[in-house]
Amino acid sequence: MTSSRATGSRLSWIGAVPFLGYVALFLLLPTSLVVVQSFADAQNRPTLANVRFLAEPYVVSAFGNSIALSAVSAVIGAVLGAVLAWVVATGHPDGTLRRIATAVCGVLAQFGGVTLAFAFIATVGTQGLLTLLLQDLGLDLAGPWLYRLPGLVLVYSYFQIPLMVLVFLPALDGVRPQWREAVETLGGSTWQYLRHVAVPLLTPAFLGALLLLFANAFAAYATAAALISQGGVIVPLQIRTALTSEVLLGRENVGKALALGMVLVVAVAMYLYARVQARGARWLR
Amino acid sequence: MTAPPHLGPAATSLATAPERTGAGLHARRLRRRKMVRGVLLAAFAAFFGIPLLALVEFSTRERGAGGGRTLEAWKAIPQYPGLPEAIVASLQLAALTSVGALFLLVPTMVWVRLRLPRLSRLVEFLCLLPLTIPAIVLVVGWAPLYLWINYFTPRTYQSTPLVLTFAYVVLVLPYAYRTLDSGLSAIDVRTLSEAARSLGASWATVLLRVIAPNLGPAILNAALLSVALVLGEFTVASLLNYVNVQVAMNAIGQAEARVAVAVAAGALMSVFLLLFLLSFVGRGPRRVRSTR
Amino acid sequence: MTTSTTPASAGTRAGAEVRLESLRRSYGAVPALDGLDLVLHPGELVALLGPSGCGKTTALRLVAGLEDADSGRVVVGGRDVTRLPASRRDMGMVFQAYSLFPHMTSLENVAFGLRLRGQAARERHRRAGEVLELVGLSAQADRYPHQMSGGQQQRVALARALAIQPTVLLLDEPLSALDAKVRAQLRDEIRRVQLEVGITTLFVTHDQEEALAVADRVGVMNSGRLEQVGSPTDVYHRPATPFVAEFVGLSNKLPATVADGSAEVLGVRLPLVDPRAEPGAALAVVRPESVGLTPAEGDGPLVGTVVATSFLGAVSRVRVDLGPVGTVLAQLPTAEAGRFAPGARARIGLRPEPVVVVRPHE
Numbered sequence: 001m002t003s004s005r006a007t008g009s010r011l012s013w014i015g016a017v018p019f020l021g022y023v024a025l026f027l028l029l030p031t032s033l034v035v036v037q038s039f040a041d042a043q044n045r046p047t048l049a050n051v052r053f054l055a056e057p058y059v060v061s062a063f064g065n066s067i068a069l070s071a072v073s074a075v076i077g078a079v080l081g082a083v084l085a086w087v088v089a090t091g092h093p094d095g096t097l098r099r100i101a102t103a104v105c106g107v108l109a110q111f112g113g114v115t116l117a118f119a120f121i122a123t124v125g126t127q128g129l130l131t132l133l134l135q136d137l138g139l140d141l142a143g144p145w146l147y148r149l150p151g152l153v154l155v156y157s158y159f160q161i162p163l164m165v166l167v168f169l170p171a172l173d174g175v176r177p178q179w180r181e182a183v184e185t186l187g188g189s190t191w192q193y194l195r196h197v198a199v200p201l202l203t204p205a206f207l208g209a210l211l212l213l214f215a216n217a218f219a220a221y222a223t224a225a226a227l228i229s230q231g232g233v234i235v236p237l238q239i240r241t242a243l244t245s246e247v248l249l250g251r252e253n254v255g256k257a258l259a260l261g262m263v264l265v266v267a268v269a270m271y272l273y274a275r276v277q278a279r280g281a282r283w284l285r
Numbered sequence: 286m287t288a289p290p291h292l293g294p295a296a297t298s299l300a301t302a303p304e305r306t307g308a309g310l311h312a313r314r315l316r317r318r319k320m321v322r323g324v325l326l327a328a329f330a331a332f333f334g335i336p337l338l339a340l341v342e343f344s345t346r347e348r349g350a351g352g353g354r355t356l357e358a359w360k361a362i363p364q365y366p367g368l369p370e371a372i373v374a375s376l377q378l379a380a381l382t383s384v385g386a387l388f389l390l391v392p393t394m395v396w397v398r399l400r401l402p403r404l405s406r407l408v409e410f411l412c413l414l415p416l417t418i419p420a421i422v423l424v425v426g427w428a429p430l431y432l433w434i435n436y437f438t439p440r441t442y443q444s445t446p447l448v449l450t451f452a453y454v455v456l457v458l459p460y461a462y463r464t465l466d467s468g469l470s471a472i473d474v475r476t477l478s479e480a481a482r483s484l485g486a487s488w489a490t491v492l493l494r495v496i497a498p499n500l501g502p503a504i505l506n507a508a509l510l511s512v513a514l515v516l517g518e519f520t521v522a523s524l525l526n527y528v529n530v531q532v533a534m535n536a537i538g539q540a541e542a543r544v545a546v547a548v549a550a551g552a553l554m555s556v557f558l559l560l561f562l563l564s565f566v567g568r569g570p571r572r573v574r575s576t577r
Numbered sequence: 578m579t580t581s582t583t584p585a586s587a588g589t590r591a592g593a594e595v596r597l598e599s600l601r602r603s604y605g606a607v608p609a610l611d612g613l614d615l616v617l618h619p620g621e622l623v624a625l626l627g628p629s630g631c632g633k634t635t636a637l638r639l640v641a642g643l644e645d646a647d648s649g650r651v652v653v654g655g656r657d658v659t660r661l662p663a664s665r666r667d668m669g670m671v672f673q674a675y676s677l678f679p680h681m682t683s684l685e686n687v688a689f690g691l692r693l694r695g696q697a698a699r700e701r702h703r704r705a706g707e708v709l710e711l712v713g714l715s716a717q718a719d720r721y722p723h724q725m726s727g728g729q730q731q732r733v734a735l736a737r738a739l740a741i742q743p744t745v746l747l748l749d750e751p752l753s754a755l756d757a758k759v760r761a762q763l764r765d766e767i768r769r770v771q772l773e774v775g776i777t778t779l780f781v782t783h784d785q786e787e788a789l790a791v792a793d794r795v796g797v798m799n800s801g802r803l804e805q806v807g808s809p810t811d812v813y814h815r816p817a818t819p820f821v822a823e824f825v826g827l828s829n830k831l832p833a834t835v836a837d838g839s840a841e842v843l844g845v846r847l848p849l850v851d852p853r854a855e856p857g858a859a860l861a862v863v864r865p866e867s868v869g870l871t872p873a874e875g876d877g878p879l880v881g882t883v884v885a886t887s888f889l890g891a892v893s894r895v896r897v898d899l900g901p902v903g904t905v906l907a908q909l910p911t912a913e914a915g916r917f918a919p920g921a922r923a924r925i926g927l928r929p930e931p932v933v934v935v936r937p938h939e
Contacts, residue, residue: 179678183693201679
C-alpha cells in the first residue's frame, strides 16, 4: 500500500511536466537570458561593458526620468484613486455605483497602449476635442507637452487611478464604522478620528498601493511608445532603441543590461510592497 | 463630581441654548457628504469619459474644417491595406492564446490539487511571476528565443504573427491563474474526482466531463480575460516585429489618424463589451450559491 | 478631578439621572422608535431587552448621539443633550465587537479618550493602567487587540469607555459575539465594575438571561415601544403584557377559563396577575418552574407521557405530552427528574402562582 502510493506520487510528477516545461522555456529561460547576457558580450564571453553602459549620462537620466515619472504618477494615482475609492466605499455596499465602478475600474486599470495614447491625442492633442473647445474660449491647450513627461503623467493617471481603486477599496472596506463612533463617544472630532485612527490604519495599505502603482508605471511601455515615437526619455524607450536600431559593435547586449536595471528597480518596489502589505493586512481584516 | 474638563462653559451654553430648527447633526453631515461625493463623482466621470468620447468624436469628423459628421473613417477600415489582416491576426491570436492558456493551466491546476499539493505554492509563484517582470523585460529575453523560432519555421509561415501565442500565453498566465484558482476553490475537486474515479471514469473523463463543466464560469472568465488582453497587446508584437491590430493601428496613426482612431475606438468597444460580459459571468455562480 | 482618579474614588461618585423623553426615530416610513419614555436613576443599571429590530439599539444610539432623534429629548443630570454631538455628550460606549483600534495596544486604547482631551502621556497612561486593573487586564496592557481573546477585547473596550470618567455608560450588546462561558463571566464582571464605579448604565441586549442577571431594572421592548419596565423579578413573575410573558422566560400556554378574578387551568384554580382580566376562554402563560411532576399510572386530564428530558445542570426540563392539550414543559431539580425518562407516565401539578392570561387568538 505505502509502496504503491510512493510510486504513484513519483509518477504523478509527470502530470506537472508540461506546465513546468512551458514555463521554463518561455518564462524562466528568457528571464535568465536577460540576467546572464547582461554580463556577456556578443561572443558570450563575460564582460562588464554592458553594465558599465548603465552609467552613461543619458542612461542615468533615462532611469531618473522613469523613476520620477513613475513616482509622480503613482502619487497622483494613489491620492486621486484613494479619493475615488472613498466615494465608492461610502456608497451602498450592494449599490449600482459600486458594481459599475468596480467593473469600469477593472477595465480601465488594464487599459493602456496605443488606444489610450490615441484617446488623449483626440482629447488634448492639437486637433483634440477639448483643445478645440477651449480654443473657442481663448485657452490654448495644444503644445508638445502631451508628448513629453508631463503628458505621460496625465495619460498614466488614466490607468493608475482605477488600479488604485481596485487595490485600496478592500482596505477601506476593512475600516469599521465602530471605530469612528468610538472616537466620537470618546470626545473626538472628525479631524481627530482621521489623524489618530483612519490615517494610521490605512497608511500601510496606502504605501503598499503606492509601490504597486510605482512598479506599474515603471513597467509601462506601450502608451509611452505610442505617444513618443523616437528617442529614449524613459528606460522602456531606451530598450526600444536598443532592440530596433542598428546594433553597434560591442553593444549587442546593452538592451539586456537596461532590462536588468528595470527588473532590479521593480523588484525593490515589489519587495517593499510585500513587506508593507503584510503589516496592514493584520489590522484591516 | 463636576462636569469633566473638556465640557467647559461653552458646551453647557450650547446645550441650554434654544433648540435650533432643522434636521439634526447627522442628517446635515450626510447631506454634506452626499454633495461632496456627487461633485467628486462627476469630476472623475468627466476625466474618464471625455477621452473615450473624444475617441469616437475624432473618428467621425469630416475631413477639413467643416465640423460635420461622417462614418468615412470607419468604412475605410476593411479597405485599408494591411489592416484587415492585422485584425484577423489579433483575433486568431486571442483564440489561440486563451485555448493554449487553458490547456496548459486547467489540467495542471487540477492535478496539483489532487496529487501534488506540495507543488501548489511553486505553481502559484510561477503563474504570478509575469506580473512582477515588466513585459518589456520579457521581450528582451524573448528576442533571441524568437530568432530560433523563426529559424525553424518553414519559409511559407515565416513572419506569421501567430507565433506570438507562445509569449502571450505567458502574459495572460497570472490573470487566467487567478480566475481558475478562485473557480477551483469554490468546488471540491478532490471529492468530485474521487466520486467519478470510483465509478470507473478515466482521468480524461474526470477532467472533461466532471471538472470542466463545474468550472464553466471560471473557464469562460479566464478565456474572456485572455482575449481582452491579447486584443490590446502592443509591446511584444511591435518589438518583435510582428503586426497585430495594435501595431497596425499605431503605424496608420502617422498617415491616416482618423482611420487609426476609428480602429482604436472599435477595438476598445469590443474589449469593453467583452469585459462587461465577463462581469456578468463572474456573478453567475455567486448568485446561485447565495440562494442555496 | 485630576487627583481623584483611582477606581476606588471613582466609585464614590453618584451617577447622573438619565431621562429619555418621548424619543421618536424612523428610517424612511418605518418607525424604529415610537415614543420612548424611560428614566434611569443615578447609578442604576437598566437593561433594554427585546427581539432584534425592536428599537433597543436605536434607543441607545440616540442617547449616545450617534443618530438624530426625530423628536423627543435626552436629559442627563438635568441637562438637555439632545442637540449635542456625540463627542460632547460625555458618555462611555461599549460596542458589540471589534471596536478597539487595531493599531494600538490595550493601554493605548484605554488612554485614547484621555489623549483626545490633551492629557499628558504619563498621566493618561497611569490612569489607563488603573482602569485596566479595574477590569483585571493589567497583564495584557501591551497586547494588541488581535493578540487577545474576544472576552479580553471587550474588557479593554469597557476600560476604554470608563477611562474618560463618563457620566453615563452605554453597552450595545457587548456580549453577543462571545461564547457562552465567557459571556456569563464577563456579564458578572461588567456588573461588578458598574457597581464599583457607580455609573448610570444602559445595557442593550436580546438575551433575557443576561438582562435579568445584571440589571436593576429591565425594560422590555417590542416594535419601537416599551412594553414593561420593572425589576427582573417583576418582569419575570408579573409580566404586564402578553408579549413580555412570552418573550421573557420559557412558558407554557395552556387553555384556561377566566372567571371571578381567577383562572381555571386544567382543572386547577390559579390567581391572576391582573385580576381585571376579561372573563371567558383564554390561554394561561405558565412558567416551567410552576409545573410539578409526579409519577402516575392510568389516565386523566393531568396525566401524560414524557417525550423528552434535557439536563441543564442543577435543574432539568421535562416535556410531557398531554394529548389534546399539547405538550407541557416542567422544570425540576435534576435529582427528581431522573424518575421521568422518556416514555414514562407523569402527572402534572400546577403551583398556585399568579398567571398572565392571553386571548386565544393572540
